[in-house]
Amino acid sequence: MDRFSWTSGLLELGETLVVQQRGVRLCDGEEKLNFDRGVLLLSTHRLIWRDQKNHECCISIPLSQIVFIEEQAAGIGKSAKIVVHLHPAASNKEPGPFQSSKYSYIKLSFKEHGQIEFYRRLSEEITQRRWENLPTGQTIQVNKDPQAGRIRAVGIVGIERKLEEKRKETDKNISEAFEDLSKLMEKAKEMVELSKSIANKIKEKQGDITEDETIRFKSYLLSMGIANPVTRETHGSGTHYHMQLAKQLAGILQTPLEERGGIMSLTEVYCLVNRARGLELLSPEDLVNACKMLELLKLPLRLRIFDSGVMVIELQSHNEEEMVASALETVSEKGSLTADEFAKLVGMSVLLAKERLLLAEKMGHLCRDDSVEGLRFYPNLFLTQS
Amino acid sequence: LPQAKYKERGTVLAEDQLAQMSKQLDMFKTNLEEFASKHKQEIRKNPEFRVQFQDMCATIGVDPLASGKGFWSEMLGVGDFYYELGVQIVEVCLALKHRNGGLITLEELHQQVLKGRGKFAQDVSQDDLLRAIKKLKVLGSGFGIIPVGGTYLIQSVPAELNMDHTVVLQLAEKKGYVTVSEIKSSLKWETERAKQVLEHLLKEGMAWLDTQAAGEPQYWLPALFTELYSQEITPEEAKEAIP
Numbered sequence: 001m002d003r004f005s006w007t008s009g010l011l012e013l014g015e016t017l018v019v020q021q022r023g024v025r026l027c028d029g030e031e032k033l034n035f036d037r038g039v040l041l042l043s044t045h046r047l048i049w050r051d052q053k054n055h056e057c058c059i060s061i062p063l064s065q066i067v068f069i070e071e072q073a074a075g076i077g078k079s080a081k082i083v084v085h086l087h088p089a090a091s092n093k094e095p096g097p098f099q100s101s102k103y104s105y106i107k108l109s110f111k112e113h114g115q116i117e118f119y120r121r122l123s124e125e126i127t128q129r130r131w132e133n134l135p136t137g138q139t140i141q142v143n144k145d146p147q148a149g150r151i152r153a154v155g156i157v158g159i160e161r162k163l164e165e166k167r168k169e170t171d172k173n174i175s176e177a178f179e180d181l182s183k184l185m186e187k188a189k190e191m192v193e194l195s196k197s198i199a200n201k202i203k204e205k206q207g208d209i210t211e212d213e214t215i216r217f218k219s220y221l222l223s224m225g226i227a228n229p230v231t232r233e234t235h236g237s238g239t240h241y242h243m244q245l246a247k248q249l250a251g252i253l254q255t256p257l258e259e260r261g262g263i264m265s266l267t268e269v270y271c272l273v274n275r276a277r278g279l280e281l282l283s284p285e286d287l288v289n290a291c292k293m294l295e296l297l298k299l300p301l302r303l304r305i306f307d308s309g310v311m312v313i314e315l316q317s318h319n320e321e322e323m324v325a326s327a328l329e330t331v332s333e334k335g336s337l338t339a340d341e342f343a344k345l346v347g348m349s350v351l352l353a354k355e356r357l358l359l360a361e362k363m364g365h366l367c368r369d370d371s372v373e374g375l376r377f378y379p380n381l382f383l384t385q386s
Numbered sequence: 387l388p389q390a391k392y393k394e395r396g397t398v399l400a401e402d403q404l405a406q407m408s409k410q411l412d413m414f415k416t417n418l419e420e421f422a423s424k425h426k427q428e429i430r431k432n433p434e435f436r437v438q439f440q441d442m443c444a445t446i447g448v449d450p451l452a453s454g455k456g457f458w459s460e461m462l463g464v465g466d467f468y469y470e471l472g473v474q475i476v477e478v479c480l481a482l483k484h485r486n487g488g489l490i491t492l493e494e495l496h497q498q499v500l501k502g503r504g505k506f507a508q509d510v511s512q513d514d515l516l517r518a519i520k521k522l523k524v525l526g527s528g529f530g531i532i533p534v535g536g537t538y539l540i541q542s543v544p545a546e547l548n549m550d551h552t553v554v555l556q557l558a559e560k561k562g563y564v565t566v567s568e569i570k571s572s573l574k575w576e577t578e579r580a581k582q583v584l585e586h587l588l589k590e591g592m593a594w595l596d597t598q599a600a601g602e603p604q605y606w607l608p609a610l611f612t613e614l615y616s617q618e619i620t621p622e623e624a625k626e627a628i629p
Contacts, residue, residue, distance in 0.1 A: 181425070225458055274469055
């Protein structure tokens with residue numbers, strides 16, 4: 001920790017911010033310090049740490065001080081860490097929080113995660129050494145002390161050997177995984193080819209294949225994650241799975257829809273359903289494909305797509321056009337309303353409030369005033385007072 | 387009569403192939419199970435491996451995230467990982483929409499999602515977020531990915547952002563704001579065109595106007611305010627996030 005210097009935290013000319021991460025603790029070797037919660041910034045030239053509670057407390061270290069870095073996985077009760085091995089401090093270094101340290105490395109402890117991205121970027125910067133090409137205003141100290149260099153060489157050889165062994169081990173694991181993955185993908189590719197050939201046969205025959213066979217084929221495609229090459233749709237992209245799902249949704253969504261005035265956006269539905277499930281979640285496509293079958297299966301809900309592309313689920317009993325009449329009343333009472341204001345008044349999401357006002361406008365009941373202050377709707381007096 | 391025979395043949399051929407596919411599917415399932423038993427952890431823990439896996443799937447024409455019912459999702463658990471991430475992304479975007487008009491940098495989204503996931507959750511990379519967002523697009527609520535500078539802006543509202551808007555966003559990325567003069571000199575546009583684009587961003591709440599800036603008015607993008615990264619999502623904002 002004696003390699004750090006106090007800094008204002010402002011970037012120099014020619015220095016660019018690469019990535020930053022909150023919730024990082026600094027440790028001097030194995031010892032915890034008072035630097036327990038800060039924002040860690042990586043620039044092209046330095047690592048900067050600023051205390052989250054006390055912004056005045058800001059320290060930095062040039063990237064050129066770094067010998068190499070290692071990852072340390074998280075454990076029970078322990079955050080993931082990056083260990084940064086450092087050259088000894090330069091004799092002409094700017095003053096910092098510590099005069100001396102018995103460790104030649106520091107640990108960055110990621111209490112709020114982000115270590116994967118940070119490690120990747122830090123590795124890149126250390127490899128690219130961009131600070132050498134972009135001289136900055138401040139002279140960044142690089143250790144040029146020859147005696148320190150000799151001491152450094154001895155200690156580091158052991159560490160480097162350990163690192164090399166670890167790298168070989170990791171490489172072996174990864175290459176085995178990749179090998180297995182490649183073999184698996186070869187087999188998956190065969191499945192894709194076969195499905196294309198079947199799809200072509202179906203296209204050629206145009207009606208000689210039974211409904212049942214089509215459904216079977218679609219469910220095979222679903223299992224493999226292969227897009228349906230047959231454009232001819234009998235149940236949307238539906239399979240038995242989607243039909244089941246549609247029925248389940250009708251059950252799950254009845255009450256929530258009633259609580260929300262009979263209408264919900266598909267995104268709301270996605271979140272609601274998946275949060276309730278916890279496991280074996282639905283993909284967005286599963287949800288859309290199931291919803292496409294609601295009307296077909298004569299369930300009490302339906303999918304509706306507005307002109308804007310916004311997709312909603314409505315109760316069959318819900319009539320958006322009737323809601324427009326009451327929306328008109330509300331807008332008239334207030335003189336004019338924006339989507340935000342209307343949403344708050346009525347207790348709807350802004351997204352759906354906007355759609356309702358747009359629909360009212362389409363039906364001729366409202367007029368818009370579109371200015372930089374926002375989109376405001378007024379009762380259409382042209383219609384009523386003409 | 388010969389025609390009828392040919393027709394019959396045709397049906398039989400497809401049936402044969404379907405039966406073949408069914409058998410191969412069972413075999414594939416077994417292979418995948420074996421792969422999962424050895425490498426499931428690798429996928430969970432190693433984001434680079436996830437990227438490799440996704441890229442290979444894409445190359446052969448397979449989408450492992452298409453359905454929660456797919457083999458990939460069921461056996462490798464990739465589905466739940468990304469679908470849950472999707473929910474978290476939607477929640478963060480909803481909570482912050484009133485601040486930034488529905489535009490947020492991938493960095494800030496990443497920070498906020500990590501915070502929301504808590505200490506003991508699996509770490510996620512920016513690549514993971516992008517894949518989850520690509521899936522969310524299908525729900526029709528306006529999710530989009532806009533490349534700017536070296537990163538991305540994530541759109542989460544169904545506002546129309548065409549090429550002109552995108553290019554101005556990219557220009558604004560460097561400093562967090564942009565002026566009409568800068569647009570005119572960098573992009574060689576007329577004043578009218580620049581103004582139209584900026585007004586659209588203002589209307590959508592994605593840009594704020596600073597008329598007191600020295601020189602000419604500056605159009606700031608709250609999505610690009612670096613200082614806001616450290617701001618927590620307030621309880622009121624969190625309520626917005628859960629409909």
